[in-house]
Amino acid sequence: MRVAIVGFGMMGRQIAQVFAQRGHDVKAMDTYPEALKAGTLEIENGPYGLKTAVAKGKLSMEEMQQALTRIHTTSNMAEACKDADLVIEAAIEELKLKRELFNQLDSVTQATTLLASNTSTISITKIAEQANHRQRILGMHFFNPAQISKLVEVVQGKETSQDTLRTSQALSQIVLD
Ligand SMILES: NC(=O)c1ccc[n+]([C@@H]2O[C@H](COP(=O)([O-])OP(=O)(O)OC[C@H]3O[C@@H](n4cnc5c(N)ncnc54)[C@H](O)[C@@H]3O)[C@@H](O)[C@H]2O)c1
Numbered sequence: 001m002r003v004a005i006v007g008f009g010m011m012g013r014q015i016a017q018v019f020a021q022r023g024h025d026v027k028a029m030d031t032y033p034e035a036l037k038a039g040t041l042e043i044e045n046g047p048y049g050l051k052t053a054v055a056k057g058k059l060s061m062e063e064m065q066q067a068l069t070r071i072h073t074t075s076n077m078a079e080a081c082k083d084a085d086l087v088i089e090a091a092i093e094e095l096k097l098k099r100e101l102f103n104q105l106d107s108v109t110q111a112t113t114l115l116a117s118n119t120s121t122i123s124i125t126k127i128a129e130q131a132n133h134r135q136r137i138l139g140m141h142f143f144n145p146a147q148i149s150k151l152v153e154v155v156q157g158k159e160t161s162q163d164t165l166r167t168s169q170a171l172s173q174i175v176l177d
Contacts, residue, residue, distance in 0.1 A: 001171070004029065004084035006077065006101060007091030008039040011118055014146035015088055017043045017050065020070040021059065021147075022174055028073045029080035036073040044068060048147040077101075078108040086171055088140055090118040098127045106131045114168055116140035124157030135161035138168055142175070150176055 001024045005012045008030035016026045016039070030036050043049050050067055053059040059067075074080050081087050087109060089101055098117060105115050115137045117127055128137035139155025152172040156165055 001025070001086065002027070002084045004081040004087045006030075006080065006087060006089045006105070008035045008073065009090065009092070011142060011144065011146065012088075012090035013039040013042050013046075014048070014144065015090060015118065015142050016071055017048075017067070018142070018146050018175055020067040021050070021053070021063075022177055024070065024174070026071045027080040027084065028071060029075065029077050030073075031075060033075060036075065040068075040071065040073060043071065048145045053147075077104060081105060081109050081113070084109060084113050086114045086116065086168075088116045088118055088142075093119060093121065095122050095126060098122060099130055102127055102131045102137060106133050112136075114138065114164055114171070116168065118142055124155050124160065128157050128159060134159035136164050138164055140168060140172060146175070 003019045003024050003026050005016045005028040008028045016028050020026045045051055050064040054061055054064050087105055117139050118141055124139045128134040137157055138160045141153040143149040143151050152175050154168050154172055
């Protein structure tokens with residue numbers, strides 16, 4: 001699966017690692033180049049990062065290297081998201097920004113791409129309100145630290161379709177593997 005992460009801060013990094021560690025290609029996007037660099041370093045060296053997983057015997061060195069090569073970073077949203085099967089937005093917790101991001105995501109992704117927000121507190125219905133394809137927008141709320149929490153809340157907006165919910169529930173099983 002191809003996963004795009006929009007917002008490579010604390011949660012975006014954790015979510016990117018979860019998918020890359022389980023064999024999925026990840027493109028991470030952030031408007032701040034420093035966040036892209038820091039994020040990649042944290043995935044490798046952070047307290048819940050890949051080297052820690054190797055030290056605990058949960059991952060081999062080879063698996064760690066493979067996971068790292070699956071993560072690509074960019075500051076260009078279209079480049080990150082154009083081929084994605086699933087986009088997870090993990091930018092800062094502001095309704096105005098998230099609305100703008102989902103309007104852009106609506107136009108730069110394929111019609112079948114699921115568009116998820118990791119918001120903790122904002123209504124998915126409100127985030128999706130001004131987008132054209134509201135049926136494919138939903139919440140996928142990962143918990144901190146996502147690498148070990150084994151839990152994702154799937155959140156339905158007023159116009160999220162049943163197909164979107166079913167697919168996202170299947171995808172969220174990835175964190176349980
Ligand atoms: N912190 C937590 O424990 C936690 C847990 C679950 C969910 N969340 C949710 O996850 C989301 C991210 O939280 P966080 O703690 O990772 O925040 P954070 O501040 O660590 O990261 C946010 C990132 O978004 C980036 N960003 C800002 N504007 C952007 C834009 N226009 N396009 C792309 N990236 C942009 C910032 O550069 C930053 O790297 C929020 O919605 C938050 O509510 C947070």
